[in-house]
Amino acid sequence: MEKILVFAAHPDDELLGLGGTIRRLVNEGKEVRAIILAEGLTSRNDKRTDTADDELKELQIDARNAAKIVGYTSVDFCNFPDNRMDSIDLLDVIKTVSRFVEKYEPDTIFTHHYGDLNIDHRITCEAVLTACRPVGVYNVKRIYAFETPSSTEWNFKYTQPFCPNVFFDITNTIESKIQGMSCYKTESTQSPHPRSAESLRALGQFRGSNVGFGMAEAFELLREVK
Numbered sequence: 056m057e058k059i060l061v062f063a064a065h066p067d068d069e070l071l072g073l074g075g076t077i078r079r080l081v082n083e084g085k086e087v088r089a090i091i092l093a094e095g096l097t098s099r100n101d102k103r104t105d106t107a108d109d110e111l112k113e114l115q116i117d118a119r120n121a122a123k124i125v126g127y128t129s130v131d132f133c134n135f136p137d138n139r140m141d142s143i144d145l146l147d148v149i150k151t152v153s154r155f156v157e158k159y160e161p162d163t164i165f166t167h168h169y170g171d172l173n174i175d176h177r178i179t180c181e182a183v184l185t186a187c188r189p190v191g192v193y194n195v196k197r198i199y200a201f202e203t204p205s206s207t208e209w210n211f212k213y214t215q216p217f218c219p220n221v222f223f224d225i226t227n228t229i230e231s232k233i234q235g236m237s238c239y240k241t242e243s244t245q246s247p248h249p250r251s252a253e254s255l256r257a258l259g260q261f262r263g264s265n266v267g268f269g270m271a272e273a274f275e276l277l278r279e280v281k
Contacts, residue, residue: 068203170214
């Protein structure tokens with residue numbers, strides 16, 4: 056069985072960028088697991104400690120409920136500080152990523168795009184690429200970067216634009232992504248926000264039109280080993 060690992064910075068990122076693709080891959084018999092590095096929510100208050108533990112627990116429950124809909128076998132939470140991962144030694148993040156790569160031995164990894172506006176996304180991508188450098192026991196065959204609505208397209212510096220070169224047809228699985236996102240009570244948004252159901256469908260239709268599908272999710276292939 057092909058093993059796939061998704062490294063996401065925050066709860067809901069594991070759906071926003073690739074929820075339809077995950078549902079499709081699981082339907083095809085692949086095992087997919089998610090690793091969520093940062094806790095979420097705590098950046099919305101002045102102090103990290105202002106967010107109640109119960110709120111974080113509820114967010115993790117939402118993530119697990121969403122995971123059931125799109126088909127993740129498991130979700131692991133690492134609880135790095137939300138939108139403050141630049142306050143953590145990068146080596147600590149890399150070692151955390153390495154432990155999960157060693158534990159689950161994925162053939163394929165999906166992670167954030169390295170040019171995202173969100174600092175946690177950029178650190179997650181860097182940690183994944185570093186942890187998966189070709190040394191020692193080497194299992195990872197391919198690494199994809201996904202786009203995250205409300206982060207990838209909001210980096211107006213355009214120093215590292217998202218340039219997709221791989222597209223997955225999600226015409227039959229887009230609604231699983233939308234349904235999964237609806238599990239996130241604290242992350243719900245209304246149109247025209249990029250994370251709203253209407254905008255996610257519009258993005259899927261746009262990416263589908265890029266390659267002749269009804270709906271698609273787009274990725275940038277960062278590395279592939281044949």
